[in-house]
Amino acid sequence: MSWPTYSENTTSDYTLDFRQRIVLDSPRLRDFVFWTAVAILLIPASPYDSVTEEIREEKLDQRFSHSSGSVDTPSWKINDRWVYDGELDVYDFIASSGVSTNVNTLTGTLDVQVTDVLQIDIGGIQTIAYEATGQGDYRADNIQLEGQNGDVIVEMETVSLIRASDMAVISQTATIDIEFDGPWWVCLLINCNIASITAANEYWPPLERHDFPLYVGDSWVNNYTVNTTYSGTSAYVDIPQDSSEQVETTSTVVQAGYPGVSHSGCAVSYNVTATDVNGSIVGYGWHCDSIGNDVLTLNEVTLGLMAEHEIQSSNLAFRSTEVHVDLGYPLSPFNLESPIWVNVTDSSGTPLQDTDVEVSYDATGFGTTVTTASNGSAFLSLDYGAYGDDSYVVGEYGSHGILARVGTDDIGVSTVTLDPDIHEVDLKLESVSISVERNRSDTIETIPSPYDAVPGDIVTISVPIVNDGLMQAPPGFVEAFGSDTGTIGSESFPSLPSLGTSVANFEWTVPEIMGNELISFSIDTGESDGNPSNDAADIFVYVGRLPYADVSIPSDPLTLTDVIIDATASNDPDG
Known part of the structure; x- marks a missing residue:
């Protein structure tokens, strides 16, 4: 196993320094703030970006586009800068910590800038990499910690090394300072300088957050080792031991569309969602083609703590x-x-x-x-x-x-x-690439597999069609058929270039059926396909029933009188 080493022409100093802090005296509070610090350190620190009006979108589209329906690796430049609004949701973590506090979230900003372009050794290959440095400031105002009123202030500095040829993350280092800001006399009772700690992660192989070129339906598995080293001191809590962990995640481009963040050139962005080995979602990011990076991210940090960042402003360096x-x-x-x-x-x-x-x-x-x-x-x-x-x-x-x-x-x-098994034309469908959106009583949400619905739900099924062949593929249709429903619909798609993609959207109003509905999709172009084995895909949607609650409560009971609440008439039709 080869870990990154720095070439002789690298001038940056990567020695990790730390400043000693004394943590609060309460044991439960010490544990809370310490592990909160460790959790925040693990927030992904690669730049999440936007673009100024000074850079014409036509130029950016040309730089980042790969082929119809896919986007390629972005290129960054020294002094590119992105500013994000951030929120750390600590409610679930605090609920299980036992700490006496009313804080739910920390809010603030993350200011990221490309500070250098380096040449480093990765596995014996001299490799060009970006250095991106971030400055984060987060706080929670007017809270209580162990009966004391004040504010929690977090200052964070991050340094990420990112391989320029595919944007894979080589390493991330974060240093965080936490302090409690209250009335002057509070700091006579407790030490308000809570903690200072540095954690450094190295990934082998480098972690591919995106597997370019991106297209809807693309899915890839990352299997990597993360080596983490910690530095810092505390008189009360032991700094974690250095660790080496094997991690496996699966990332999928589940949809292309509006990311929920209004930003120039990003009306159509790509949702890349990551899951763990159990299929649980561990985070997502909306990648914007025009600017070449994410505009919105949500990640489970650790111990149930969630971090969300949304683009606020940006300024890309002038490209002469x-x-x-x-x-x-x-x-x-x-x-x-x-x-x-x-x-x-x-x-x-x-x-x-x-x-x-x-x-x-x-x-x-x-x-x-x-x-x-x-x-x-x-x-x-x-x-x-x-x-x-x-x-x-x-x-x-x-x-x-x-x-x-x-x-x-x-x-x-x-x-x-x-691709060793390549054909002139190879249109394909993949079950893993299909995404499902459910509208129930005007509440719209994207639902993960295994899919479920009840009669009356309006389900939109998005089916990506990809040309994995060398030549232009002919136009055609994708047909959808339900095992009990019968024909659901037929959607056309255009002629696709090599690696081009299109998405067929089927709207299905769930009928009065019950059980697993097998919905099958197939491609029909009227012409031969070099690899017909991947021209069909299917998914299961479980059609159940919502439970019915029928509760009888006596009216006007007297104080200190036993009351019988009768729910025996309630029913769950599908068990």
Whole structure:
């Protein structure tokens, strides 16, 4: 196992310092604030971003788009900055802690900035990575802790290293200071400097929060080791021991649409939801194509503590030089030698001649420098190789970013997807990619599998269609059929390019049936498909009944009189 090491040309100092703090004297309070500090440290710290009006959306769309219906790896630049409103929901955690307090949430802001572009060694490969630094300030005002009134103030600093070719997280370090701010005399009774602690996480292999290119229905499994080291001191509570933990999560792009946050260019964002090995949701993020990152995130931090961040404002550094990578074959079998074009322009789109461009392909360790011609373009041939990536995807062997860089931080990335079982045209459906939204009495919610409904519910089923073939796929229809319901509907989809995707939405009003309803979907183009084995998918929806409560309570009972509450007439029709 190889862990990241820093190359000699890296100037940043990654020695972890800490400042000693004395925690509160109450044992229960000490435990509460200490583990709250540890919990907050584990909040994902990669930048969640937005874009200013100074950067034209047309330019951003060109930089990040991959093909119809999918989005590729974003590129960041030093001084890109994002500010988020954040909320830490600690209610469930406090309810089980036994601490005497009325605090439910901490609110504040997280200010994140790209501070450096580094070259580091990852598994023996010299790799370009972003350094992103965050400053967070959170507080809960007018609360009680162990009978004392005041405010809890949290200051947090985070440093994340993120691989530029695919945005995988290499490491995260967070330092947090917590103090209690009350009347001057409160600090005579208790020490108001609660805690200071630093935790550093290293991921091997680097953690792919997104497996680019993203498209609705895409799903991947991350299996990685996280090594965590702690530093800090306390006279009352032991700092946790360093740990190494094996973790497995599954991430799925469940839908594309409005993320619930109004932000320029982000009306259609991609919901990436992560689940653990038990299928429980551990968090989600809405990825915005126009700005290349999340606009809204929700994560279970630890011990039931939840963290939510929503974009407030942003400012992307001016791009005086634009770098774009065009692949001859974005989808490829093993060991294909593909033509690659690197195009360099100024901010107005004028080609830049005689510009040296560093090109790297981390999958094989390939690196070279090319120079642009009079049209601003440089050409090379690249053997894609036969290497998988660090996440498991059904029907895909690996996806790898091809990166081009001018100077320190003018970067462009495009992703190749390797598939040994490739066909000219391969339209596919996958059950795991289907998402279900339920409308019950005007209450609309996205429901996880296993799906359930009752008669009268309006269920919207979103079925992604993906072309995993090399060539343009013909238009066609997706047909939906229920085992008891019969025909549900037929939805058309357009001609799709390689790796293109479309989503068919079926609206089903649940009829008066009971039990598991098998709903099947199939593709019909009227033409042959290179791989018909994945042209169909199905899901089960359990149709039950809501319980009926019939409670009889005597009217006007006298004080100190026994009252019999009769609920024997209540009924749960489906058990």
